[in-house]
Amino acid sequence: MTQDFATFATNLAFDDLPEDMIKLLRRSFLDTLGVAAIGSQTEMSHIARRGALALFGAGTAGGSRVLMDGRSLSPAGAAMAGAFMIDSIDAHDGTTPNKGHAGSAIFPALLAVADSLRQNGRQITGQDFAIWLALAYEISYRAGQVQHATCPDYHTSGAWTAVGVAAVVARMIGCDAEQIRHAAGIGEYHGPRSQMMRCIDFPTMLRDGVGWGAPSGVTAAYLAREGFTGAPALTCDSKEAAPFWDDLGIRWLTLEHTHYKLYPCCRWAHSSIDGAQKLMTDNALHHSDIAKIEIRTFHYATRLAGYEPKTLDEFSYSIAFPVAAMIARGKIGPDELTPETLNDANILRISRATTLIDDDDMTARSIEKRWAAVTLETLDGRRFEGPPMTPRGDVDQPASDQEISEKFHLFADSILGGIRANRLENLCNHFDLLDAPEFAEFLDLILSAPTT
Template identity: 60%
Template sequence: MISFSKFAGSLTYDAIPEEVRAILRRSFADTLCVAAVGSTTEISSITKKIADRLWRSSPEAGAARMIFDGRPVSPAGAAFAGAFTVDSIDGHDTTSACKGHAGSAVFPALLAVADSLKASGVVLSGEDFMVALAVAYEISYRAGLTLHGTVPDYHTSGAWTAVGVAAGVSRLLGLSQEQTRHAAGIAEYHGPRSQMMRCIDFPTMLRDGVGWGAPSGVMAAYMAELGFTGAPAITAEGQTAEPWWHDLGQAWRVAEDTSYKPYPVCRWAHPSIDAARDLMRDNGLSSKDITRVRIQTFHYAVRLAGHNPRTLDEMSYSIAFPVATMVVRGKIGPQELLPEVLQDEEIRRISNATELVETEHYTRISVGKRWADVTLYLRDGRKIMSEPRTPKGDLDNPMSAEEFHSKYANFTDGLVGKGRAVDMEAMALSFDDLDSKLLGSLIDLIVAPLDVGHRQ
């Protein structure tokens, strides 16, 4: 079995399967469009102000510009603000096996360090960035599986992405295997072990912990570089972790566990949203035809509830209101995240007429996948029920290239100028082909302020 630190330090571009490269290209573009919408949120505004005030850059580490903002801060500060920005819109890539998300921490953190290295004159190519991303994603996933497999509490993604970020940043900084071991241990020890269901039961701006997981991983690598010790990381080495690491370098969890979101709300709501969408479309219904809705799903999803959300955070971690939004509007995109949607009387009517039912069967089988079914009760006395569903965007029901592009265009429209958006998407989808100059140009596009008010 190869150690995680050797994997992080010795992985080559050619050793990354094309299937994994394709996923990371897709995740890059997908994360960027989510970050564009996220940059309009209060979460993003507050955390960028905090980074600007409290996490200034230094000559030793170099400046990193904040995503869709441009102000220079430290690499940890840019990772902090960037992760909160991406995570403020729940539309980024996900891993059901780890019950969370890697890209929302990994991309902002590695982009921040790459930008700071660029400012310091260090040359990185697209292939270099691909290797660091592959390291960070794969180690994040395996640390997440280990943590979920060995402890009883349900923790946020920040706990395990901190370990992956530390490994990815260690690769970018050229740290030794021993330094990388210590970086992972530091990140694991100091990463946020926050309680996920606290954010589900009481949705606020806390989100999925990546806002602190990302900078924890960045800081850990820089600390290890200067000799700070922290090994071992018990989610990445040792006998207890071995079941989740024995095939590292041979199999790729990134290829097995990465899925995507058509809608910017919690993944647990997606099978119900998909089922409601299809029932409405296939039966030629309008919301006026619906008297009530019944959703059968698994335990955690039932706890989303959210019949009358008052904020974007409450809507993002709800199920009744997003399903009602799909019933009324036939879509859920950035436009459905605007404050006035929360006051839509027809959506609220359907939401309040929605019953959530936990079933033992769905709870039992909703481990690597998420299951639900929906019944619509009609004014004419009929009731129509969907088949059991898992979400669009899983490996067995993937989004098409056209669907990804439509999501990207919808999310960036009005925020990023058309030419810039087109260039950014094209470069992200082929970033590993970019030389150091073009990778720098892509980063310049990503960190420039939003073109607010521009319409396609």
């Protein structure tokens, strides 16, 4: 028999987790910390931390250190600052059917609450944290699928991660199943129903809504513990939601739908980036050879215009410019997330020569995949047509452990230093085996400010 989400959230034990789920959580931990490290240096992250420090002082819940910062706020404030930090670099894990991301809200929220509990004397082990992560991912994924199936607007990840964060933080702070139901309802009701396509069409620091989804979920849990009511959460407890929950505990959507990004920009551009890279390599082309680019892709992706991005936000939600960067430089990493790159004449020339084609067939197929096909035309008239592709990093084209490790070090080493980065990687790779003192050391490494 299956169980409702509140019973599942109350009773899940470490031994209930599939081994593949534990492996996924280890990968997501490492991947997310790398993104947090480079994200800690962005203007968006600095602004969010200044705002959080101005407004979210520690209260009776106890202090929580801000991710990669070390300064103390309330759990909600630390969750907000950490979520904006991760979201400022569009390279964190995601789920294609939900058109969004869970880890960018879950990790900062759960780390903030765990730190507050630990500073209040709670002994937390790696097994405890693995249970909480697994619950938050799975509940968020399922709530998100319900929302996309039942709501006319395309809402950001903050809308449905608020539900998962609320339910799991409620468990963390000792709520029973009924209080967990109310926490999910409060998180769903007060979570940010922000419209994602607004930020696609007008890219700003609003991003994917997790900067408010994470603290909304944290706040909801503490309210529910005090007796605030909010059930039912329609994404969890309604008649329309039931089909999305009837195999809970038997099937893990997190295992089926979690992908990892190999480039720090919107996932919708990745198949085009991969396609362009393959054509350049297979045909020994140089960027100076390229005269024109055509990209056939699904409708939402064609709204990632960004031919001449002026900010990191515009870069993150563009397609022509990242593809041109791959053609011109053969890579998209930290060096491409700079003001100098936005003014690179070689990249701008190619970006301006790009045509996006809204392809009805690819739009119809781009539900659980993101399809694109790239054609390159050279100055001497040659034409190279690539096949339709989906991005690497999906479950059927997984990023290897080595690729996740290399990405982490590419993002983290220059910020954290090699010794700290290596120690974090080692601990991520077996965090679920850490006892309470070892997990406390792990938290210290994650939450303290960079010293390089």
